[in-house]
Every structure is written in structure tokens, then in C-alpha cells.
Amino acid sequence: MAGETILSIEGVSKNFPGVRALKDVSFDVRAGEVHALMGENGAGKSTLMKVLAGLYRPDGGRIMHKGEEVDIRTPLEARDRGILLIHQELSLSPELSVAENIFLGSWPTKGLGILNKRKLNSDAGRVLDALGCDFRPTTRVGTLSIARKQMVEIARAQAFNASVVIFDEPTASLTDTEKEKLFSIIADLKARNVGIVYISHKMNEIFEITDRVTVLRDGVLQGTVNTADATVETLTRMMIGRALDSFFTRARSNFGAEVLRVEGMAKKGLFENISFSVREGEVLGLYGLIGAGRSEVAETLFGVRRADAGRLFWKGGEIPFPTPRQAIDLGLCLAPESRKEQGLVIGMGGRENITLPHLGLFSRLGIMNRERETQVFTRYRETLEIKTTGPSQRVGNLSGGNQQKFVLAKWLCNKPRLLILDEPTRGIDVGSKSVIHALIAKLAEEGLAVIVISSEMPEVLGVSHRILTMSEGAFNGEFTGEAMTEENLIDAVSRHRESSSSRRARTAA
Amino acid sequence: MIATLTTGDFIRRNGLIIAFAAILAIVALSAPTFLTVGNLLGVLRQIAIVGTIAVGVTFVVISGRLDLSVGSGLTFLSVLVVSQHNQIGPAGALAVTLCCGLLIGACNGFLVAYLRFDSLIATLAMLSLLQGVTIWYSGGANVNVADSTTWFSFFGRGSVLGIPAPVLLLVLGAAVAGFVLMRTRFGRAVFAVGGNETASIFSGIAAPRIVFATYLISGLATACAAIIMGSRVMGAQSTIGQGYELTVLAGIILGGTSLLGGYGSIWRTIVGVAMLGFIENGLILMGFPYYVQWLVTWAIVIMAVWIDLAAKRGRLLA
Ligand SMILES: Nc1ncnc2c1ncn2[C@@H]1O[C@H](COP(=O)(O)OP(=O)(O)OP(=O)(O)O)[C@@H](O)[C@H]1O
Ligand SMILES: [Mg+2]
Numbered sequence: 001m002a003g004e005t006i007l008s009i010e011g012v013s014k015n016f017p018g019v020r021a022l023k024d025v026s027f028d029v030r031a032g033e034v035h036a037l038m039g040e041n042g043a044g045k046s047t048l049m050k051v052l053a054g055l056y057r058p059d060g061g062r063i064m065h066k067g068e069e070v071d072i073r074t075p076l077e078a079r080d081r082g083i084l085l086i087h088q089e090l091s092l093s094p095e096l097s098v099a100e101n102i103f104l105g106s107w108p109t110k111g112l113g114i115l116n117k118r119k120l121n122s123d124a125g126r127v128l129d130a131l132g133c134d135f136r137p138t139t140r141v142g143t144l145s146i147a148r149k150q151m152v153e154i155a156r157a158q159a160f161n162a163s164v165v166i167f168d169e170p171t172a173s174l175t176d177t178e179k180e181k182l183f184s185i186i187a188d189l190k191a192r193n194v195g196i197v198y199i200s201h202k203m204n205e206i207f208e209i210t211d212r213v214t215v216l217r218d219g220v221l222q223g224t225v226n227t228a229d230a231t232v233e234t235l236t237r238m239m240i241g242r243a244l245d246s247f248f249t250r251a252r253s254n255f256g257a258e259v260l261r262v263e264g265m266a267k268k269g270l271f272e273n274i275s276f277s278v279r280e281g282e283v284l285g286l287y288g289l290i291g292a293g294r295s296e297v298a299e300t301l302f303g304v305r306r307a308d309a310g311r312l313f314w315k316g317g318e319i320p321f322p323t324p325r326q327a328i329d330l331g332l333c334l335a336p337e338s339r340k341e342q343g344l345v346i347g348m349g350g351r352e353n354i355t356l357p358h359l360g361l362f363s364r365l366g367i368m369n370r371e372r373e374t375q376v377f378t379r380y381r382e383t384l385e386i387k388t389t390g391p392s393q394r395v396g397n398l399s400g401g402n403q404q405k406f407v408l409a410k411w412l413c414n415k416p417r418l419l420i421l422d423e424p425t426r427g428i429d430v431g432s433k434s435v436i437h438a439l440i441a442k443l444a445e446e447g448l449a450v451i452v453i454s455s456e457m458p459e460v461l462g463v464s465h466r467i468l469t470m471s472e473g474a475f476n477g478e479f480t481g482e483a484m485t486e487e488n489l490i491d492a493v494s495r496h497r498e499s500s501s502s503r504r505a506r507t508a509a
Numbered sequence: 510m511i512a513t514l515t516t517g518d519f520i521r522r523n524g525l526i527i528a529f530a531a532i533l534a535i536v537a538l539s540a541p542t543f544l545t546v547g548n549l550l551g552v553l554r555q556i557a558i559v560g561t562i563a564v565g566v567t568f569v570v571i572s573g574r575l576d577l578s579v580g581s582g583l584t585f586l587s588v589l590v591v592s593q594h595n596q597i598g599p600a601g602a603l604a605v606t607l608c609c610g611l612l613i614g615a616c617n618g619f620l621v622a623y624l625r626f627d628s629l630i631a632t633l634a635m636l637s638l639l640q641g642v643t644i645w646y647s648g649g650a651n652v653n654v655a656d657s658t659t660w661f662s663f664f665g666r667g668s669v670l671g672i673p674a675p676v677l678l679l680v681l682g683a684a685v686a687g688f689v690l691m692r693t694r695f696g697r698a699v700f701a702v703g704g705n706e707t708a709s710i711f712s713g714i715a716a717p718r719i720v721f722a723t724y725l726i727s728g729l730a731t732a733c734a735a736i737i738m739g740s741r742v743m744g745a746q747s748t749i750g751q752g753y754e755l756t757v758l759a760g761i762i763l764g765g766t767s768l769l770g771g772y773g774s775i776w777r778t779i780v781g782v783a784m785l786g787f788i789e790n791g792l793i794l795m796g797f798p799y800y801v802q803w804l805v806t807w808a809i810v811i812m813a814v815w816i817d818l819a820a821k822r823g824r825l826l827a
Contacts, residue, residue: 304710325713334711342711345704347771356701357712359694366693410712 004031006195007052007083007164012061014047014219016397018389021047022219024061029164029195034186036206036227037199039216039239040429041401042387045199046088048216049166053085054078076105082163086153086170088199088400088427089340094142099124101141102156127155131185145291147178154185165189166197169400171205172426173337175289175455176490183209201401201429203232215239240431255465256280258316259418259449260332262301265310270296271473274310278418278449283440285464286453287489293473294453295337298420302334303327315417328357331417335407335424337453339400343407346396350388351377353395354409361414380409383439385432400427408436418449425459437463457486469493525765525777528813529784536791543794550673554665554741556786557675558583558734560779563757564679564686565730567778568723570761571690573703573770574621574628576727578635579757582613583750585643586735591652591745599661607732613639614728618721636754643747653744665741675737679779682733686726687775699723703770759810760785785809 008028014021022044029035037045050056052063054072062069065081072078078085092101099121100107108116108123124137133151135144141152150170157165167186171179186209189196198210206213206227213230215222215238222238261277271293278284286294299305301312303324312319314330322330336342344353355362355373362373377391384405388398395403404427411419421440425433440463444450454460460467467484469477469492477492479485537543562579569576586606593602613635620631654661667674690696701709702716710716739745764781766773788809789802 302711323713323715324710325715328713336711341705342707345701345708345771347704348700352697352700356697356709356714359697359714363694366695368692368694368697 003033005029006031006066008064009048009052010062010064012048012051012058012063014044014051014056014058018393020219022051022058022216025216025219025221026061027214027221027224029197031163031193031195032190033211034190034196034198034209036210036213037197037216038201038206038213038235039222040431041405041427042218042399043216043239043429044219045216046168046399047219049085049168049197049199052078052083052164052166054083055085079105079160079162082161083166084157084160084162084164085166086150086157086168088168088172090146090149090153092141092149092152094140096141097137098128098135098139098141098144098152098155099137101152102127102137102159104156123159124155127159131155131158132181146173147175147290150174150182154182157189162194164195164197166199168199169201169427170198171200171202173290173423173455176457177289179205201427201433203235203430206235207232217241236430239429255282256447259314260301261313263311263313265297265300265312266308267296267300267305268308270305271470273474276468276475277313278451280417280447280449281444282466283444283450283452283464285460285467286451286470287455287457287460287467288470288493290455292470292493294470295422297470298334298422298451298453299336301327302332302420304334328414331415332420333357333411333414333416333418334420335411335422337422337426339403339407339426343410344395344403346403347394349390349392350381350386350395350398350406350409351391353406354380354413357410358414376413380405380413384409384435401429401432404428405432412439412443416448418451419443420451420453422453423455424452425454425456457489460489461486525780529780532784532787532791536787536794540791540794543791548790548794550676552786552790553676554673555790556783557673557679558738558741559753559756559760559786560679560782561675561682561734561737562727562731562753563760563778563782564683564775565727566757567686567761567766567773567775568690568699568726569628570766570768571703571770571773572699572720572723573706574720574723575758575768576617576632576724577629577754577758578613578617578632578639579727579731580750580752580754581636581639581643582610582728582731583735583738583753584745584747585639585646585750586610586613586732587739587742587745587749588643588647588652588747590736590739591654591743592647594659594661594739595652595655599659602661603736606736607729610728610730610732610735611725612728613731614725615721617728618724621724622717622720640747647747649747651744651746654739657743661740662743663740664737665739665743675741678733678737682730683775683779690775695719695722700771703772705771756785756806757782759806762810763813765813 005028010026011024013023025048027048039045047056051058052072054075054077063072070081072081093104102124103120108119110116121137128137131151131154135148141149144152170182174182186196200206210227212224213227213235214224215235217239256279258277258279263275265274266272274297288294296305300307303322303326307321312321322332340346345356351373354377362369374391380386381388386405387402395406408424425436428436440450452460452463461484464484465480467479467489468475469489471493479488542548562583566576566579586609589609590602590606593605617632617635620626621628663674664678665675669677690699698709698714698719701712701714702719706716738749760782761778762768763784764777766777785806788805792802792805793799
């Protein structure tokens with residue numbers, strides 16, 4: 001029945017060594033509702049959901065499912081009860097096929113444990129079709145984009161007829177189109193009386209799709225309100241205990257000398273004819289759909305990919321394409337988009353992660369200077385308000401947003417000349433987001449050139465002095481001042497698509 | 510925000526030491542001759558050879574790779590050092606052996622780091638190759654040190670203030686290696702590459718160079734062990750290092766260094782190797798046939814890995 005409580009948590013607590021992640025939290029999910037869970041980075045949102053999904057055992061409290069007290073010991077048990085968590089950091093097996101991932105742990109067999117591939121693939125195919133997915137059950141998951149991987153996780157929920165689906169920051173790496181698709185799927189689930197938990201730091205989404213909002217702060221429940229009765233201000237106040245003044249602060253707009261100029265850079269199959277320049281004190285935004293090739297351009301400039309063609313000018317002089325080491329030594333730095341794969345060594349402490357690109361600076365005669373490392377760690381922990389128990393706490397044990405802050409700290413601590421930020425605030429809460437935006441503005445003020453790649457329109461519009469749009473591997477628009485509007489950007493991104501498809505049509509004719 | 514440390518936490522953190530103490534106690538109680546000076550020194554001498562290699566291999570393992578070539582590396586280098594000693598004297602023999610150790614490491618390193626071979630396959634191939642090279646070099650015959658009065662005998666048989674030279678060498682090597690691993694820029698890079706190679710590359714670390722260097726270290730350590738071995742036995746033959754690659758690996762695993770890379774330490778390796786040595790010795794003293802040690806060793810290693818996995822799983826669910 002719609003409105004009926006399916007799942008409730010009563011007085012749950014959870015401690016990790018040195019961290020009280022949840023304290024006496026109660027929370028419930030009703031059939032056919034979208035229930036938002038909000039709070040700052042490290043507030044305990046993911047932890048609470050992992051308790052529900054059988055990944056953590058709570059230290060106290062109880063979980064009620066359909067009126068009876070239950071003990072959820074493993075993710076499989078959670079799934080059998082119809083509870084499905086779609087992780088903040090997606091958790092699929094990249095080597096397995098889409099179908100194998102969907103039915104992981106309960107593959108159909110022909111008896112004797114022999115896998116029934118045909119049934120597996122046809123079952124998966126049916127679910128994928130129902131969701132309108134454009135990839136096949138036999139595709140290897142490792143080759144899919146993040147949005148498609150997410151669809152695989154949703155397909156899993158569909159396949160097991162989940163009654164509660166938990167989305168942990170699902171839109172953090174989606175573009176607007178993909179987001180719209182996700183929202184229509186959520187609406188669909190809702191219509192079928194599924195209870196949905198929705199974790200996000202994005203206010204507009206909360207107001208767009210949720211019915212109720214629960215806020216956590218430092219592991220403590222702040223309250224549950226109807227979305228209709230809430231405002232951005234009240235929610236922000238509940239989350240961080242104060243109101244936020246402004247979201248974006250833009251730096252001055254008289255720029256210094258050119259720092260980097262790129263001419264005709266190309267890489268087969270990824271991008272072509274990339275030319276642009278960026279000056280001291282300028283914040284250049286790169287906007288485009290995911291898959292447009294923005295990250296690939298950044299990675300090529302930084303030297304982790306090789307360009308096929310093109311020329312590079314650094315402070316006016318031509319230089320060969322650098323290796324990452326050379327790039328860092330020049331002061332050309334990249335904070336990459338994927339924190340788990342590219343950004344951090346999750347088994348190491350925060351301190352060790354911050355200094356990793358600058359081992360030379362933090363050592364003498366090859367011997368590391370721990371004290372100075374700790375100082376830098378402490379400084380950034382304060383500036384970025386990072387929640388961690390100490391310099392050597394594994395970053396793998398931090399909340400998603402706090403990990404992201406270390407990705408940034410890593411590159412800020414070395415006074416770069418040009419900083420490329422690829423999705424810098426992915427998964428970061430509203431309060432810290434404005435801290436980071438202010439920091440970007442301040443650094444630009446001091447003469448740093450910044451390139452911001454972001455799929456979040458308000459962010460690009462808010463921090464940039466100039467925006468380049470990119471689509472299908474090529475730049476197709478440049479906007480400054482008054483011309484930097486939402487409509488123009490959307491228009492640019494879609495215009496190229498039309499023209500390129502009509503171009504294709506012309507060559508075909 | 511204050512969490513109390515539970516007994517479980519204590520065991521988890523200090524499990525290695527507890528296990529070590531327990532094993533020492535069991536062996537000492539069941540074999541009265543165990544705690545004699547002569548016996549202990551003997552065990553330590555034996556441990557020194559495995560331990561020296563293991564110290565080097567620990568670098569490779571932390572960087573996320575394996576080195577299975579060390580067994581036949583030890584054989585070849587032992588044969589080499591003894592033969593060369595007979596031909597060009599101790600100083601030359603040492604130089605040649607150390608260089609060859611580095612060369613073996615360089616070959617492994619080149620295959621794994623630059624040509625991106627799977628380390629298991631590359632070093633297995635090297636294992637097999639070196640077996641062949643040994644036979645070719647020595648003709649399969651045993652070699653013996655002709656003049657056992659040179660200072661070469663110090664490495665295996667000498668002692669300083671009553672401490673056997675091999676043990677001294679191991680302690681010295683382990684101290685240096687431990688310092689390099691935990692305190693230097695290079696050591697940091699080894700952990701980073703093993704923990705997340707992509708992220709280390711995105712941090713400007715030349716991952717292939719680091720991996721290459723770990724194999725050089727492993728080769729060098731094997732050469733040192735071969736020198737100790739040749740000097741201790743005052744000879745060598747073509748099976749002398751057989752099985753050492755597995756014993757070394759067992760010691761490293763037992764110490765708790767992760768075979769997945771990114772986690773581990775030298776002192777863990779030393780404790781792991783020492784544990785194996787004492788178990789082996791205890792079994793012999795208790796009168797078990799020698800082959801039992803193989804069974805027991807691996808049963809213990811499997812158990813250690815299982816406990817480790819269980820603890821990790823427990824941590825997730827705790
Ligand atoms: N496995 C773990 N071991 C130790 N501490 C942990 C572990 N998982 C989470 N924590 C800690 O618990 C707290 C809550 O983390 P959680 O991931 O629930 O935050 P979150 O609300 O999801 O934050 P974000 O918005 O950044 O994703 C954090 O301080 C985090 O460091
Ligand atoms: Mg989270």
C-alpha cells in the first residue's frame with residue numbers, strides 16, 4: 001500500500017575506531033515515497049544505508065522490516081528482503097558481463113552448478129529493455145560509462161523486485177539528460193509502490209523529486225520534514241547549523257600573461273583540433289556532456305595520455321607534451337575526475353596522499369620529512385574542513401566527500417601555475433562546496449590559472465570567467481560575460497550534435 | 510567521538526606478535542633441546558638466508574608483484590660465487606655475484622615493469638631459465654671452495670661478539686631496507702604503486718621505474734643470500750636453493766604483507782620468516798620426518814591468510 005511504512009530503523013548506532021558515525025538514529029521509508037537523506041560530508045548517510053544493506057552491523061538499535069524485527073547480516077540477505085543499495089562508489093565487477101552482474105550471486109543453472117547462460121542473458125535482456133537501456137546483457141561492465149554502470153545497478157533492483165531502493169548520490173557523475181532519465185525511472189519505481197531513499201547534496205534535486213527529507217549531522221538525527229514544508233535555508237540550517245551567504249564568488253577579471261596555449265591538439269577517436277589558451281588569474285570553464293572528451297583533453301595536457309598531433313606553449317614558449325612528472329614540475333596540475341581510481345591511494349593515509357605528487361619537496365636527500373608533511377596535512381584539514389581522525393587514517397575509510405577534499409588538497413598544496421580541476425566538487429556538501437569555490441576564486445586572484453571541468457551547470461556558470469563548450473571531441477562554442485547563460489550552453493552542446501549528424505548525412509549523400 | 514579499544518582490536522593489531530610468542534612457547538615446551546644456545550644459533554643462521562632474500566622480495570610484493578625466480582637465483586648465484594672464488598678469489602667472486610644478482614633483477618624488472626609481463630609468468634620463466642643456466646655453468650657437478658681459509662668464510666661461518674655473521678648481516682640489511690621502505694621517497698613510491706598504480710601515475714610517479722628498482726633490490730638480496738649460503742656450506746650444488754621461492758613467499762604472507770600490494774613491512778617479513786624457521790626446527794627436534802615441515806608450513810600459511818581474510822570481513826561487518 002502506498003504510504004505504508006516498509007522499513008524502519010530505530011535508535012541505530014554505529015562506531016568505527018575513533019569515529020562515532022551514527023548515534024541513536026531513527027529513520028523510516030514508506031511505500032511509494034522518495035525519502036531524501038541529507039547532511040554534510042561524513043554525517044553518516046552512507047553508513048546508515050550500509051547498515052540497511054547488510055554491509056555493516058549496527059552497534060545498537062533495531063531494524064523493522066514489514067512490521068517485524070530483522071537482522072540483516074549480508075548484502076544477499078538484504079537483497080532477498082528486497083532492499084537494494086546503489087552505491088556512491090559503484091560496486092560492479094568490471095570483468096563480468098552486464099547480465100552476470102545483475103544476477104550476481106544467484107545465477108540460473110542447468111543443475112550441477114552449470115551456468116545457464118541463455119536464461120541469464122534473456123532474463124537480463126528483459127530487464128534492460130524495460131529500462132530502455134542501449135547496451136546488451138553480454139557487454140563487459142568495465143567498458144561501460146558511469147551512467148550505464150548505474151543503469152546496471154538499477155536493473156539489479158528491478159530484477160529482484162526490490163521494495164526499497166537506496167540511491168547514494170546517484171547524480172554525482174551524471175549529465176542533465178542522464179539525470180532526467182534517472183528521475184523518470186525513479187518516478188516509475190515510485191508508481192509501483194517502491195520505497196526510495198535518495199542521498200544527494202544537490203538542493204534542486206531534493207525539491208524536484210523527494211517527498212520527505214531527513215537530515216543527519218555528525219551522526220545525529222536532526223529531524224525529518226516534508227519537502228513541501230522545507231526551504232533551502234531551513235535545510236541548510238539543519239545540515240550545517242547556519243545559513244550560507246553566497247554560493248559563488250567570482251575573481252577579478254583583469255588577467256595576466258598567457259600561461260598555456262594549445263594548438264590543434266588531436267587524439268584519434270577521442271578529440272580533434274583542440275585549440276585554446278588560458279591566462280594567469282583566469283578561470284576557464286569546460287562544459288559538455290559526459291563522453292564529450294573533456295577529461296581526455298585534460299589528461300593529455302597533463303601527460304597521462306599521448307597526443308597524436310598538436311603544439312603546446314607554456315608561458316609563451318613551445319614545449320613538447322610533458323610526462324606527468326614534467327607537468328607537475330612545470331606547475332601544470334590535474335585533479336582527476338575519479339577519486340578512487342585516479343585520485344587517491346585508498347590504502348594510504350591522508351597525509352601520504354596529499355604529498356604524493358610532491359615527494360621531492362617533502363624530502364631531503366631522499367628522506368621524507370614527516371613533520372612538514374603533517375603540517376601541510378593539518379593546514380588543509382582545517383582549510384577544507386576535512387573530517388578525519390588523523391594524518392594516517394586510511395582515506396579509504398573516509399566518507400566520499402572527504403575523500404574528494406583530499407584529491408583537491410593534493411594539488412593545492414604545491415602552488416601550481418595552472419590547475420585543471422575535473423569535477424572538483426563531486427560528492428561535496430553545500431557548505432564545503434562554497435569553501436572550495438571561494439578557494440578557487442582566491443587562487444585565481446593570486447594569479448593561478450584554473451580550468452574547471454564540470455557537468456554541473458551552476459558550478460561552471462558560477463566560477464568561470466569564460467566557458468568553452470565541447471561536444472563529440474571538439475570545441476564548438478566560447479562564451480564570456482553576458483553570453484554565459486544556461487540556454488546558450490545547452491544550445492551549444494546540442495547544436496553541434498545536429499550539425500555533425502547533418503554533416504554525416506551530407507557525406508553519405 | 511572516543512571509541513574504546515576492544516580485546517578484538519588488540520588481537521587484530523598485535524596478532525602477529527601474539528602468534529609468534531605462542532609458537533615459541535609451544536616449540537620450547539615440546540622440545541627441551543630447543544632452548545639451547547647451539548640450537549638457537551643454528552636456527553638463526555638458517556633464517557638468515559631465507560630472511561635476506563625475503564627482505565628484498567618484500568619490496569617487490571609491496572609494489573604489487575611477485576618474484577618466484579629467487580629460488581633458482583639463489584642456486585645459480587651460490588654456484589657462481591663458489592666457482593668464482595676458486596678462480597679469481599673472494600673479492601672478485603663477491604663483485605661478480607652481486608653484479609649477476611642485479612642483472613637477474615634487471616631482466617625480471619625489464620619484463621615486468623617495461624614490457625608489462627605478468628610478474629608470475631616472467632619470474633617463473635626466469636626460475637626455469639636459471640635452473641638451466643646453473644646446469645650449463647656447473648655441468649651439474651657439485652662445486653666446493655678450494656681454499657677455505659680466505660675471508661670468504663666469514664659471511665657464513667664467522668661471528669662478531671658471539672653473534673653469527675649471517676644474523677648480523679640480516680639485521681643490518683633489514684634495518685637499512687626498513688628505513689628505505691618506511692622513511693624514504695622511494696619507499697613511499699613503492700607503497701603508492703602497489704596500492705594504486707593508476708593514482709601513482711596521476712601523481713607523477715614513474716611507476717615502471719619503481720617496479721624495476723624493486724626487482725633490482727630483490728636480485729641484490731638474493732646475491733647476498735647466495736654469498737652467505739656459499740660461505741656457510743663452503744660449496745654449492747644445483748639443488749641448493751630449491752623451494753626457497755616458496756619459503757620466502759610463505760614467510761612474507763605469514764608476516765601479513767598483502768600479496769595484492771600496497772601494504773606490508775620489513776619487520777613483518779622478518780617475524781614471518783623467523784616463525785617459519787622456529788616451527789621447522791621444532792618439528793625436527795620433536796622427531797618428525799623432514800617432509801612434515803612442508804605440510805605444516807603451508808597449513809599454517811593457509812590458516813594465516815584465512816584468519817586475515819576473516820578479520821577483514823569481520824572489520825567490515827563489525
Ligand atoms: N569503514 C570505515 N572505517 C572507519 N571509519 C569509517 C568507515 N566508514 C565510514 N567511516 C566514518 O564514518 C563517518 C560517516 O561516514 P559516511 O560515509 O557515512 O558519510 P556520508 O554522510 O555518506 O558523507 P558523504 O556525503 O561525504 O558521502 C565518517 O567520519 C567516516 O570517516
Ligand atoms: Mg556517502
